[in-house]
Amino acid sequence: MTAGAWYTLCMDADGESRLREQIMHRLMVVTARNGGSITRGELAAFDLGDGRTRRLIDHSRGIWNPRDLSATLAIVSSPDGPYADEEVDGGLLRYDYRAGTDAGDNTKLRVAAELGLPLILLRKIDTGVYVPVFPVYAVDDDRANRRFLIALDEGLRFLRDPRHLTEDQRRYARRIARQRLHQPEFRGRVIRAYGTSCTICSLRHGELLDAAHIVPDSHQTLGQPVVRNGLSLCKIHHAAFDEHLLGITPDYEVRINADLLDEVDGPMLKHGLQEMHGQSLHLPAARRDWPDRDRLAHHWDDFLRAS
Numbered sequence: 001m002t003a004g005a006w007y008t009l010c011m012d013a014d015g016e017s018r019l020r021e022q023i024m025h026r027l028m029v030v031t032a033r034n035g036g037s038i039t040r041g042e043l044a045a046f047d048l049g050d051g052r053t054r055r056l057i058d059h060s061r062g063i064w065n066p067r068d069l070s071a072t073l074a075i076v077s078s079p080d081g082p083y084a085d086e087e088v089d090g091g092l093l094r095y096d097y098r099a100g101t102d103a104g105d106n107t108k109l110r111v112a113a114e115l116g117l118p119l120i121l122l123r124k125i126d127t128g129v130y131v132p133v134f135p136v137y138a139v140d141d142d143r144a145n146r147r148f149l150i151a152l153d154e155g156l157r158f159l160r161d162p163r164h165l166t167e168d169q170r171r172y173a174r175r176i177a178r179q180r181l182h183q184p185e186f187r188g189r190v191i192r193a194y195g196t197s198c199t200i201c202s203l204r205h206g207e208l209l210d211a212a213h214i215v216p217d218s219h220q221t222l223g224q225p226v227v228r229n230g231l232s233l234c235k236i237h238h239a240a241f242d243e244h245l246l247g248i249t250p251d252y253e254v255r256i257n258a259d260l261l262d263e264v265d266g267p268m269l270k271h272g273l274q275e276m277h278g279q280s281l282h283l284p285a286a287r288r289d290w291p292d293r294d295r296l297a298h299h300w301d302d303f304l305r306a307s
């Protein structure tokens with residue numbers, strides 16, 4: 001296809017910017033509703049919220065270059081995939097060229113880098129399940145190493161030399177990777193394991209659910225962001241758990257702080273907290289995802305001390 005023919009297929013720059021904005025806004029709403037993740041099926045016919053649908057993922061490839069857009073819209077990054085994408089210095093994401101020539105699928109990602117267009121990064125957390133991270137930006141086309149570098153936030157877009165970060169930049173990039181990549185992945189995995197519901201009260205609204213750490217991530221040995229160190233909790237039960245107003249025994253039973261049990265207040269205290277005392281957790285379908293008893297014991301000790 002000639003360049004002229006290609007450009008007539010593409011919408012104008014304003015139209016494309018507006019469309020990207022609309023897609024990302026809608027993706028934020030849908031992902032929140034789902035509890036942080038989205039399925040391949042939802043991405044293949046993504047509901048734009050105005051009666052239209054649009055594909056946000058390729059049939060089989062890890063890069064989605066819609067015909068009518070000038071640049072790549074989404075890239076998939078899977079830790080177990082054939083393309084060895086991994087974080088560089090914990091901050092910028094390395095995205096390897098597609099196999100074969102330097103052109104082809106890579107051309108439109110190069111355009112995204114040149115025009116500074118926002119992209120959607122789809123982090124694969126399970127078969128056909130993704131945690132979308134957006135907007136991200138291709139900031140460096142490293143032809144010698146056949147890879148792009150992807151900035152995970154606006155603040156990392158304008159690095160003078162993305163291939164050689166200073167110590168300060170590296171520290172910042174690592175913090176951003178934690179916020180934009182690792183925490184959302186943890187959230188997506190945990191809430192999905194619990195079937196998008198609160199393990200205590202079964203509330204099923206993804207927007208109101210958090211992935212709580214059982215042992216805080218500051219803890220050296222037990223604090224890892226793994227599903228077995230997580231609980232899917234609604235906002236109120238998450239706060240009550242963190243504040244030790246609510247505890248969970250290593251045998252998966254809920255206990256309410258003794259002082260709180262005696263209090264008299266409105267329906268939230270009565271139904272939302274006091275009536276949960278003695279209830280069993282609603283555990284994930286897969287046993288491998290059940291919360292780790294040792295980690296629960298760790299938190300339970302803190303609850304007993306605080307009571």
Ligand SMILES: [Zn+2]
Nearest residue numbers: 198201234237
């Ligand atoms: Zn709850």
